[in-house]
Amino acid sequence: MPEPLLITVAPTGxxxxxxxxxxxxxxxxxxxxxxxxxxxxxxxxIHVHVRDGEHQPTLDGGRLRETVAALRESTDLVVQLSTGGxxxxxxSDRLKVLDAEPDSCSxxxxxxxxxxxxxxxxxxxxxxxxxxxxERAVAPEFExxxxxxxxxxxxxxxxxxxxxxxxxxxxxxxxxxxGMNGTADALVAAVRDLPEAVTSWSATGIGRSTLPVMLASLxxxxxxxxxxxxxxxxxxxxxxxxxxxxxxxxxxxxxLAQRTPMSPAAARELLGVPARAARTA
Numbered sequence: 001m002p003e004p005l006l007i008t009v010a011p012t013g014x015x016x017x018x019x020x021x022x023x024x025x026x027x028x029x030x031x032x033x034x035x036x037x038x039x040x041x042x043x044x045x046i047h048v049h050v051r052d053g054e055h056q057p058t059l060d061g062g063r064l065r066e067t068v069a070a071l072r073e074s075t076d077l078v079v080q081l082s083t084g085g086x087x088x089x090x091x092s093d094r095l096k097v098l099d100a101e102p103d104s105c106s107x108x109x110x111x112x113x114x115x116x117x118x119x120x121x122x123x124x125x126x127x128x129x130x131x132x133x134x135e136r137a138v139a140p141e142f143e144x145x146x147x148x149x150x151x152x153x154x155x156x157x158x159x160x161x162x163x164x165x166x167x168x169x170x171x172x173x174x175x176x177x178x179g180m181n182g183t184a185d186a187l188v189a190a191v192r193d194l195p196e197a198v199t200s201w202s203a204t205g206i207g208r209s210t211l212p213v214m215l216a217s218l219x220x221x222x223x224x225x226x227x228x229x230x231x232x233x234x235x236x237x238x239x240x241x242x243x244x245x246x247x248x249x250x251x252x253x254x255x256l257a258q259r260t261p262m263s264p265a266a267a268r269e270l271l272g273v274p275a276r277a278a279r280t281a
Contacts, residue, residue, distance in 0.1 A: 005259040006202060006223035006267050007250050008171075009038040010047040011243040013229030014086035018055035021232050023241060026051040028067060032074045037244040042251040042261035045078035045271075046071065047106065047141075047225065049085070057086040059093045064100035076264040078273055080104035080141060083129060087117040091125050098132055103273045105133060106171075107140040109149035109156070113178025119145075126152070130160055137164040139273045143171050145179035147190060154195040162197065165272020170194060170201040171225055172217075175209030182209020184216035191220055200270050206230050214250065218257040226250045 011025050011034045018026050025034040035046050050067050052058040064081060071079050081102040083094045098105060107129055112119045133140045140163055144150050153170070162168060172190050175182025180190065182205045194201060202223035205213025210231045214224055226246040234240055234249075251261055268275055 002259045004262040005254040006262045007043045008045040008225040009043040010227035010229035012049045014057035026055040035075045038247045041244045041247040043247045044262045044264045044267035047080045059085045078103045082106045104139040108143040109152045112145040115177045139271045150193045167199045167272030168197045172203040175206035182213050187216045224250045
């Protein structure tokens with residue numbers, strides 16, 4: 001039987017303005033509601049960026065801890081915090097994200113031109129963040145924006161060994177202006193070069209590459225990340241109404257590949273995240 005499908009939802013991001021997209025969940029209440037809806041729709045993990053009272057990206061430690069606690073209280077989702085923040089956040093603040101004790105964290109394997117900006121991830125920072133994740137038993141999701149970062153992952157694992165949970169999960173972020181193309185050819189090349197230690201991988205298509213990357217990932221046996229961080233239109237001129245809508249589309253695409261959505265408990269096993277006690281009603 002085909003492997004169950006891990007669907008990660010990335011509901012907010014750091015780039016889209018609330019004024020331009022009112023349906024973007026930027027308050028804690030909106031985020032919890034979105035998370036609940038997305039779990040019901042088939043998501044098993046949530047990739048979280050936090051906004052402040054003015055709907056601007058923030059890495060405030062208190063808000064991060066409050067968000068992790070609220071998501072754990074309201075859902076069974078694997079809670080993954082972004083350590084990328086926005087392109088303007090200092091590296092020191094990004095390291096402190098792990099103080100909020102998430103289940104998982106994103107870990108980008110190199111510096112990337114990000115549209116007109118630069119997403120800085122110097123090698124010493126990557127190494128420090130990875131060792132911190134190992135020490136605190138936080139499962140990293142290695143985010144790879146180009147083939148150079150695929151090879152950098154081999155270098156990192158060779159030097160520092162496996163994550164604390166023993167599993168190596170990768171997300172291919174495709175279609176960012178400055179990163180690898182959001183095409184089937186680029187996905188095949190990246191998957192071909194993944195280190196042997198990788199135990200699972202997913203793919204994210206940004207903007208108009210969302211559907212091509214989704215279909216290519218399913219055809220290669222990969223998992224999916226979807227959400228309004230990555231795309232805010234369903235098709236040309238048709239805005240996304242909610243993150244759950246994008247999760248449902250991923251579920252429908254997975255069904256064509258005979259893959260059923262993975263439960264949060266199964267996702268924890270896949271990612272090497274310790275099991276959580278069941279929520280009380």
